[in-house]
Structure formats: C-alpha cells, structure tokens
Amino acid sequence: MMIAGEQITVRHSVLGWRRYWPKYRHGVYALENLNCQFNRGVNVILGPNGSGKTTLLQVLAGLVIPQDGTVMTNGQVCDRSVLRGCVSYLPQNFGLYPQFTAQEHLYYVALLKGITDRRRREEAVAVVLQQTGLVAMAQQRVGTYSRGMRQKVGIAQALLGDAAVLLLDEPTAGLDPEERNKLHALMVQIGQQRSVILASSLLADVHCADIVLVLTQGQRCFMGTPAELAACANEERDVLVCDELIVGKSRNALERGYRAVLRKRVKK
Known part of the structure; x- marks a missing residue:
C-alpha cells in the first residue's frame, strides 16, 4: 500500500491503486484485484449497496489496512501515517455539536487539526464558511440546521487543513x-x-463527475467519463438483472450505460 502526503499534486495522478484485498469474515473479499486512478476534479465511486465503496474510501483515508496492494501519489509509495496527512475524510455519518454554532464547531475542528495559531485559524474558518455558503448562518446553532446545511458543515470541516485529497462518503444521501x-x-x-x-449509490451524483468508477461485488466493472459510461448503453440491450431486479427501459443513456456495465459484470 502506498502514499506520499504533502507531495501530492492534483495536477497528476493523485491516487494509484493496485490489488487491494481486505477480507471480511469467512474469507469474503471486500475488494479484489482493484486497479484505479484519481486525478484533480470530481471523481465519483458509484455502485450498489455493499459494492465496496466505503471500504475503498476507508483505505484511502488510512483507516483500513489492506492485506495486499499499494496506494501511490505521483508514483511514490506512501505509508499509512503519510496517507492520513494528505487526505481529509468525511464519513457518511459524522457527529456535530448541536449546541455549537457552525463557526464555533469549525474553530474546534481546526484546533483538532493542529491549526493552533488564532489568526490562522480564524482565516481558515472564514475561507471554508465562504466556500460552503454558510457565512449568513455561521452564528446559528448547528442543531437548527437542515440536513443539507449540516452536510455543508461536514464538508467545511473536511476542507479545513488544505488536504490535497477530499474523501466524501454519500454526502448527498437523503x-x-x-x-x-x-x-x-x-x-x-x-x-x-x-x-x-x-x-455514492445515486446515479444523479454522476452529473457533477469528471471520472466515474463503478464497483460491484468488490470489483471494478467500469472507469471513465460520464459520456463513456453512457456509451456503454449501446453495447447491450436495455435490460438489467441485478440486486433490484429492475427490467425494462431506462430513462436516459447514462442510466442505461450504468445498468449495462452492472449486467455485464453479473454475467461474468
């Protein structure tokens, strides 16, 4: 497994991935023989529930140690400690202090991330509040926020510290x-x-993506642009047999392409 902390540049290949095999109990692999690469921009990992999306993010965040394989930045091998220093991870379920205002919460997170200088901390919090559109509500308690606003607070705390890689698990769910x-x-x-x-498990999130990685049963079945995913619809009939057992016409080419790559993997 590999990674190179602060030397990560988003202009090149940020994360290269080879043969990651973490095991669940009873010898079932969460991910197997997975090869992928992420660059600057929005990279969406798409797939059904249980396909290995969260496990992959946890490995990239340094929270799960693989049995085999490597993670790299710009071709350089990285260990777990360096990996944790160059990525910022927002899990699907994260905690907020409802009695804190958004600004207070972010000040606290900034301290936890080692931003001890008061002026630097205030500047960093002001920047992420501006980026996430929370300035007008920064003095309101987080407990009064809608789910969408709480998600923005989570993203704001992930942005603190200027990590080169931002990992987000199902940020648009619900x-x-x-x-x-x-x-x-x-x-x-x-x-x-x-x-x-x-x-994400939502096909709608692909519309903001530069690159899409589709996982199913712990393995890669597609990686490319949204346009290339949509083009996969022409390779098979518009019928899918998968977990949901959905059969019939899809609403658009992107959905048809997604169903086609999943069906192709199921056939194997």
Whole structure:
C-alpha cells in the first residue's frame, strides 16, 4: 500500500491503486484485484449497496489496512501515517455539536487539526464558511440546521487543513434535488483545486463527475467519463438483472450505460 502526503499534486495522478484485498469474515473479499486512478476534479465511486465503496474510501483515508496492494501519489509509495496527512475524510455519518454554532464547531475542528495559531485559524474558518455558503448562518446553532446545511458543515470541516485529497462518503444521501444540486456545484468548485473522491449509490451524483468508477461485488466493472459510461448503453440491450431486479427501459443513456456495465459484470 502506498502514499506520499504533502507531495501530492492534483495536477497528476493523485491516487494509484493496485490489488487491494481486505477480507471480511469467512474469507469474503471486500475488494479484489482493484486497479484505479484519481486525478484533480470530481471523481465519483458509484455502485450498489455493499459494492465496496466505503471500504475503498476507508483505505484511502488510512483507516483500513489492506492485506495486499499499494496506494501511490505521483508514483511514490506512501505509508499509512503519510496517507492520513494528505487526505481529509468525511464519513457518511459524522457527529456535530448541536449546541455549537457552525463557526464555533469549525474553530474546534481546526484546533483538532493542529491549526493552533488564532489568526490562522480564524482565516481558515472564514475561507471554508465562504466556500460552503454558510457565512449568513455561521452564528446559528448547528442543531437548527437542515440536513443539507449540516452536510455543508461536514464538508467545511473536511476542507479545513488544505488536504490535497477530499474523501466524501454519500454526502448527498437523503437530500432533496435542490440541496443535491447545490452540493454538486460546490464539489465542482472544490474540484478545480483538489481531488474530490465521492462515494455514492445515486446515479444523479454522476452529473457533477469528471471520472466515474463503478464497483460491484468488490470489483471494478467500469472507469471513465460520464459520456463513456453512457456509451456503454449501446453495447447491450436495455435490460438489467441485478440486486433490484429492475427490467425494462431506462430513462436516459447514462442510466442505461450504468445498468449495462452492472449486467455485464453479473454475467461474468
């Protein structure tokens, strides 16, 4: 497993991945023979529940140690401690202090991340509040926020510290379409300067992606642009047999392409 901390540059290959085999109990592999690469921009890891998306993010965050394989930045091998220093991870379920205002919460997180200088901490919090559109509500208690606003606080705390790689696990789950679109716009904005790696079960999140990695049963079945994923619809009939047993016409080419690559993997 590999990684190179502060030497990560989003202009090149930020994370290269080879043969990652963590085991669940009874000898079932969470991910197997997985090869992928993430660059600057928005990278979406898409797949059904249980496909290995969260496990992959946890490995990239240094929270799970693989049995075999490597993680690299710009071709350089990295150990777990360096990996943790160059990525920022927001899990699907994260804790907030409801009695804190957003500003107070972010000040506290900044301290935990080692930003001890008061002026630097205030500047860092002001920047992430601006980036996430929370300035107007920064003095309100987090406990009064909607789910979409709480997600923005989570993303703001992930942005603190200027990590080169931002890992987000299902950040749009449960949001209404308007809030989801706002978060998509934020991801695109952040992706101009960093590598954003977003795990999702929602096909709608692909619309903000530069690159899509599709996982199923712990293995890669597609990696490419959204346009290339949509083109996969022409390779098979518009029928899918998978966990949901959905059969029939899909609503658009992107959905048809996604169903086609999943079905192709199921056939194997």
